Amino acid sequence: MQGIASDVDLEVVDESLSATDGDWITIVWDDPVNLMTYVTYVFRTYFGFDEAKAERLMLQVHTNGRAIVSAGGREQQELHVSAMHGYGLLATLERVEG
Amino acid sequence: MRPWARDGDTLVLELTADEATMLTRLVSQVRQVFVAVRDGEADHADPVVARLFPDAYDDDDLAEEFRRLTADDQAALRLDRQRAMARDLAAHATVADSRVRVAVPEASVDAWLAGIGDIRIVLHTRVAQGPENHLDLSAEDLAQFQAVVDWLGYAQGSLVEAVVGGTRD
Numbered sequence: 001m002q003g004i005a006s007d008v009d010l011e012v013v014d015e016s017l018s019a020t021d022g023d024w025i026t027i028v029w030d031d032p033v034n035l036m037t038y039v040t041y042v043f044r045t046y047f048g049f050d051e052a053k054a055e056r057l058m059l060q061v062h063t064n065g066r067a068i069v070s071a072g073g074r075e076q077q078e079l080h081v082s083a084m085h086g087y088g089l090l091a092t093l094e095r096v097e098g
Numbered sequence: 099m100r101p102w103a104r105d106g107d108t109l110v111l112e113l114t115a116d117e118a119t120m121l122t123r124l125v126s127q128v129r130q131v132f133v134a135v136r137d138g139e140a141d142h143a144d145p146v147v148a149r150l151f152p153d154a155y156d157d158d159d160l161a162e163e164f165r166r167l168t169a170d171d172q173a174a175l176r177l178d179r180q181r182a183m184a185r186d187l188a189a190h191a192t193v194a195d196s197r198v199r200v201a202v203p204e205a206s207v208d209a210w211l212a213g214i215g216d217i218r219i220v221l222h223t224r225v226a227q228g229p230e231n232h233l234d235l236s237a238e239d240l241a242q243f244q245a246v247v248d249w250l251g252y253a254q255g256s257l258v259e260a261v262v263g264g265t266r267d
Contacts, residue, residue: 002251033222035251037258038215044262045208081154082168086175088215090152 001062003036014053019071019096026070026080029090030061042087043069047080071096099253102260109207109260111200111253118198122187124246128217129180135173149223150176150216176216179209186210207261214254221247 019025028039036058043054047069060067069091070080077093084091100112113121131147134140140147142165151169153161186206190198202210221243229237 032226033218033247034215035255035258037255038211041211041258041262078154078164081164082172085150085152085154085168086172087212088150088219092154092156094156 001030001034001036001039001058002032003062005036005059005062009056017068017071019068021096023071023096024074024077024093025068025096026077026084027066027092027094028057028061028069028084029092030065031090034088036062039089042084042089046083046087099249101256102253104260105201107204108201109204109210109257111202111257112193113198113200115192115196115198118187118190118200120246122184124217124221125180125183125187125213128213128220129177129184131220132173132177132180135169136177145227146220146223149219176212179213179216182206182209183213204261207257211254211257211261214250214257218247218250218254221250 039061040051040054040058043049043057044051047054049057057067057069069084070077074093074095081091081093099114099117103110131140131150135147135151142148142151151165151172154164154168155161186200186202190200193199224232224235225240225243225247229235229240232240235243
């Protein structure tokens with residue numbers, strides 16, 4: 001992503017993003033072109049995350065190369081992945097194995 | 099270009115006449131990509147098409163199946179965004195010093211942000227391919243593309259700021 005990162009604690013426990021065996025997760029991947037502020041905007045607008053959560057997940061993508069932004073049923077995650085693609089973000093879904 | 103500014107329920111972009119012409123042309127070119135995908139005539143091996151419609155699954159077969167099921171709607175949605183940009187650009191007002199004032203209703207901000215993003219992705223992908231991989235684009239062309247990617251990044255970032263940080267009058 002393009003932009004300058006500020007210090008944010010990336011290791012916050014987030015119940016809504018925890019997945020159990022058999023769940024599907026949506027992963028957003030870092031890319032060299034999208035702006036950090038735009039990615040945060042997308043997370044806020046599409047998922048309805050508050051600013052702090054959107055920024056934390058954006059920084060996870062930027063710093064770790066990927067972040068889990070959603071967990072749950074397969075069809076729902078496919079919708080999320082499709083929406084992320086629509087915003088120009090790289091996103092995949094995968095099944096959580098126990 | 100002046101940064102985006104909020105004016106009531108609209109976001110306003112001020113461009114030079116040349117900038118407005120360039121942006122209008124870019125919108126038209128990127129529309130053609132989505133038209134081709136929607137009509138099933140796109141080359142999915144083209145790095146630009148591959149980047150705009152990336153794999154949803156690690157598994158190639160699942161990724162292909164996902165693309166087959168979603169590409170039409172995806173292309174139509176993103177075509178609509180480019181259309182919204184074209185409509186707002188065409189409805190511009192010319193202000194002093196032949197500058198152009200583009201007014202974007204708040205409901206179209208999402209289309210503009212994602213639409214600018216798609217144009218940046220197309221140009222960035224062409225630049226990333228490198229000059230040796232183009233028959234019709236020179237190194238100078240690609241340097242210009244990169245300058246436009248940066249310019250559009252400024253436009254996109256400034257619109258995010260105006261819409262997120264801006265308070266209503």
